[in-house]
Amino acid sequence: MTILAEGSLDNTARQLESTLKLPQNKAMLRSSFQNYSDIIQRKADGVRLNVNTAIFTNQDFPVKKSFQAISEQSYKVQTTPINFRDPTQATSLINKYVAQATMNRIATFVTPAFYISRANGKCPLTLLERAKKVFYDDKNMKIGEVDMMFQMAPFPYSRLENINAYAVELPYGLDRKTSMIVILPFKGESLAGVLNLMSKVPFSSIVQSLEDSEMEYVDEDILVYLPKFKISSDFNLNIVLSKIGIKDIFDYEKANLLGMFDHYLYLSRLIQKAEIEVNEEGTVAAAASGAAIQNKSTPPVFKANRPFLYFIVDKPTRSIVFAGKVTNPDNLK
Template sequence: MEMYIFAASVCFLIGVTVGGSQQFSLSDSVNAFGVNLLGETVNQAGDSINIALSTYTVWYLMSILAEGSRDNTARQLENTLKIPQDKSPLRINFQNFSDTLLTRANGVRLELNTAIFSNKDFPVKKSFEALLHEYYKVALKPVNFKSPTQAASFINEYVAQATRNRIPVLVSTSDVSNAQVFLTSILYFKGQWKRPFNVSASHRETFYDEKNMKIGEVDMMYQTGIFPYSRIEEIKAHVLELPYGANRKMSMVVILPFKGQNIAGVLNSMIKVPFSSIITSLEEAEQQFVDEDVHVYLPRFKISSDFNLNIVLNKMGIKDVFDLDKANLLGMFDHYLYLSRLIQKAEIEVNEDGTVASAASGGFLQNKSQPPRFRANKPFLYFIVEKSTKSIVFAGKVSNPDIPK
């Protein structure tokens, strides 16, 4: 059994009646937005909810909207996504980034499918279509939204194929009954641990909440080995990296708050610390403690999430694109449209073999004279990361042990 992750993010665009720059780092943009999105989703979902979230596909879709937006709609998207007003650096960086990100290697596969389903009455502007084709690898699919049943079936078939039928139904007839344009971005990831856990070492163990109260039991996986591990004082957390595949191109980074700290506090601290610096801290730890084992305890878990992200994105500063009176997407269409909602369905399953998903600089390294124990028996964060770009593609939180045996 392999570890898997899959996710589908979608935007519904509804028609309405008319009434200088610093050096740009795409990975920093992706990561800053991803940490903020996870943090705000945690705030909205509550402490006890497990979360699976493809932060990258949301960033990707909203960046496409930013390319086609104008005026205040554009400024809000640019500020929240951390992308420049002059999109030239974004476009150039994205081409290289996308080629690097997509992976089909020994033990690891990462795929991304992005499409715009558009009503023939609301065609994409030719100039915008050319932009999408040249830089963003977005497929354009004509759909007859006047037949919602037909449109929903067509979209669901596309999503099912892209997720290996893990998401057979993403939208219903009622979902698309008022839509004029539908954007979707689908992530599929499958990875085998570089060092799989031994199934015979897994055992039932108590899981605690953030107040150190027992809330149930989990199937706790265990192994000891040489893994990048660090105590990072800036975020007040233990950080562990579990690589996938023979070439370690992808990894899961697990972040466990220090005793007395909680997930919300760690996320607030991470907003102030570039995620790339956390990866750098792990790399430095690996070099400094090259021959030292880490005792790893990680629960087997499976999480399914289904979110409407309108409120979350609104809280983050993206407001006008959801407002039928203020949205300006005239760079994409000759008609006035607004984003009625952005939804995402995602799932992650982690076991002894791996994962499947269809998504600090100056850190203090504690002396590891005693082999450290990384025991994830309380709420923790996880991030699926592409190592060469140090970029987050998927993220989430495990809060409770509602996990099938």
């Protein structure tokens, strides 16, 4: 969307800039974007985060040279003209790119349309046992069973009164620069209520609370239970973006993308396809031994056996790179 803003003019550009909170200074925007991209794509011990962006254009309608130069120089995005008159070939080229970018996790990405993709994450927990465990709804009614994982370690943990929920942070890799933050509503609280409260506070305050907790309770063990899950989703974002202020770009009469092309076009669809798998593979957090905890008081228990939220977070930038919710155990595979 930031790159589209570079190719937009007039009210179309203003809506994108306002909603995305983009600075008016284009040089500052491009520099900040480059720095951000460099940080989140750094190599980390045990963690790999890939961010890939590509522009595929109709070969019959070339992109403006000025926009192509900005895309390549400031956003590291290559513009590839392809023959959309041959839908099979166009689909094959785009799907091949996305498959490579997501390490084949998303192999079939498009029928001729435009999509956006995110890759997967893994959780530093071990499988509790093969027996199923009960999963409840917001009203504490049994709605199914799940494969439950567990781990006891000094994970950052906090009780967040301002959003009526508990939070725990599960680090990825030894350098802990990427982590999964799980938000679990207090008993009796709904996930919708927590999300409403979260909309009123910056997400960085949750990250800060967990960091403060980690400093205050060094080496204090937390017993964490989390179900295994694998979720795929496919969203049309047009309606969502229109509701928050990005409207003209989807309107064929109002869209102004003349910064990209010499003729009038509009964005017909903006679709996100996502997949995440959280299981016991790739465990990096060491479990405390029985002897180490025998003389301690019972550690706090974080048991995600009811609806919860999860966020994959890049810690240096405090950026959310993946987010979702688990509400129904029947949808976890």
